[in-house]
Amino acid sequence: MIDDAFRAHTTGDDLATLDRWWRAANYLSVGQIYLLANPILTVPLTTDHVKPRLLGHWGTTPGLNFVYAHLNRLIRARDLNMLYVAGPGHGGPAVVANAWLEGTYTETYPDVTLDVSGMQRLFHQFSFPGGIPSHAAPVTPGSINEGGELGYSLAHAYGAAFDNPDLIVACVIGDGEAETGALAASWHSNKFLDPVHDGAVLPILHLNGYKIANHTVLARIPDDELTKLLEGYVHTVYRVEGDDPATMHRQMATTLDTICDHIADIQTAARNGTGSERPPRRTGTVAAQLPPGRTVRPRRTTCNGHCRAGTSRAAANECQSPRQRRHPPHRPGTARLARPCSRGARAWRDAHRTDPRSRTTAA
Numbered sequence: 001m002i003d004d005a006f007r008a009h010t011t012g013d014d015l016a017t018l019d020r021w022w023r024a025a026n027y028l029s030v031g032q033i034y035l036l037a038n039p040i041l042t043v044p045l046t047t048d049h050v051k052p053r054l055l056g057h058w059g060t061t062p063g064l065n066f067v068y069a070h071l072n073r074l075i076r077a078r079d080l081n082m083l084y085v086a087g088p089g090h091g092g093p094a095v096v097a098n099a100w101l102e103g104t105y106t107e108t109y110p111d112v113t114l115d116v117s118g119m120q121r122l123f124h125q126f127s128f129p130g131g132i133p134s135h136a137a138p139v140t141p142g143s144i145n146e147g148g149e150l151g152y153s154l155a156h157a158y159g160a161a162f163d164n165p166d167l168i169v170a171c172v173i174g175d176g177e178a179e180t181g182a183l184a185a186s187w188h189s190n191k192f193l194d195p196v197h198d199g200a201v202l203p204i205l206h207l208n209g210y211k212i213a214n215h216t217v218l219a220r221i222p223d224d225e226l227t228k229l230l231e232g233y234v235h236t237v238y239r240v241e242g243d244d245p246a247t248m249h250r251q252m253a254t255t256l257d258t259i260c261d262h263i264a265d266i267q268t269a270a271r272n273g274t275g276s277e278r279p280p281r282r283t284g285t286v287a288a289q290l291p292p293g294r295t296v297r298p299r300r301t302t303c304n305g306h307c308r309a310g311t312s313r314a315a316a317n318e319c320q321s322p323r324q325r326r327h328p329p330h331r332p333g334t335a336r337l338a339r340p341c342s343r344g345a346r347a348w349r350d351a352h353r354t355d356p357r358s359r360t361t362a363a
């Protein structure tokens with residue numbers, strides 16, 4: 001159980017560190033999608049530094065990085081045994097970025113060293129011939145959920161929690177993924193969870209509004225309709241939404257603390273024999289509303305005159321049009337996309353100096 005003193009502490013310096021981690025992971029994600037060379041932008045960006053064919057889903061990625069950073073805070077604060085299943089596993093740059101930042105990637109692949117030359121290799125290999133896929137895959141350290149085919153994250157999360165009483169499985173569900181039949185049916189898996197012998201599953205609905213570049217149903221229905229739908233599946237709904245990172249960090253940290261306390265209460269009551277008989281006990285779901293491509297400043301960062309952040313273009317696979325590569329006048333668009341994240345390059349150096357004692361396993 002977390003005490004008030006710790007809650008107060010986590011709203012200050014810890015959240016600033018967490019924000020730096022998030023920005024560093026975002027930079028590493030952009031770098032994987034776009035950059036062939038010049039990994040920390042030591043020289044002005046040229047066409048030769050940009051990959052000729054871009055494959056990687058930027059839209060879902062800042063949200064995945066956001067959740068990853070917050071789960072790591074929880075793991076450290078509470079010494080939790082936790083697994084992170086990334087439903088939008090097509091946001092592969094996010095799980096790879098975090099695994100590299102915390103050192104797991106280098107432990108598994110020693111040639112991808114934790115320095116600038118390793119970063120160069122990390123960027124170059126992503127979705128490139130002879131490299132790694134653009135989605136979370138068996139080669140991603142800790143992976144149990146293949147990210148290329150949508151729909152199975154929540155089922156895999158429950159599968160991991162069964163017979164693992166000390167495990168909490170946080171499962172990010174894409175709002176587009178939520179429209180698949182497999183995912184829609186998986187909400188009912190909580191009926192099979194026994195709080196005495198099984199662990200807990202914490203679904204986190206990533207409501208960024210789009211499935212690639214098309215609107216999603218769950219982001220378009222009224223808030224109370226979505227809440228009632230999830231309550232019907234016997235989940236208590238906690239909403240985290242906004243576009244100011246500092247506010248969102250505070251909201252997310254407080255929400256996750258509340259949910260973890262709640263999970264602990266349910267499990268303690270069930271394991272002492274004082275809980276209610278019938279599963280499921282009402283556990284939490286976070287509906288996290290992060291605009292796609294969140295780190296790109298609205299309006300100021302445009303591609304061919306189109307605003308990126310919070311739009312379908314930001315959610316799309318290939319954020320940079322191939323025209324940008326061919327036509328030099330469009331090239332500054334790429335530099336601007338990288339610039340808000342170049343604070344991330346600094347953040348990478350800062351975060352790299354921190355020593356995360358525990359890790360979230362990407363799946």
Ligand SMILES: Cc1ncc(C[n+]2csc(CCOP(=O)(O)OP(=O)(O)O)c2C)c(N)n1
Nearest residue numbers: 060088148149150174175176177210211212
């Ligand atoms: C079963 C299946 N159907 C379709 C696709 C193609 N696809 C890849 S990503 C995606 C959109 C997923 O939407 P969401 O989960 O909201 O992720 P985001 O749009 O935030 O990247 C689709 C339809 C797929 N990978 N798997």
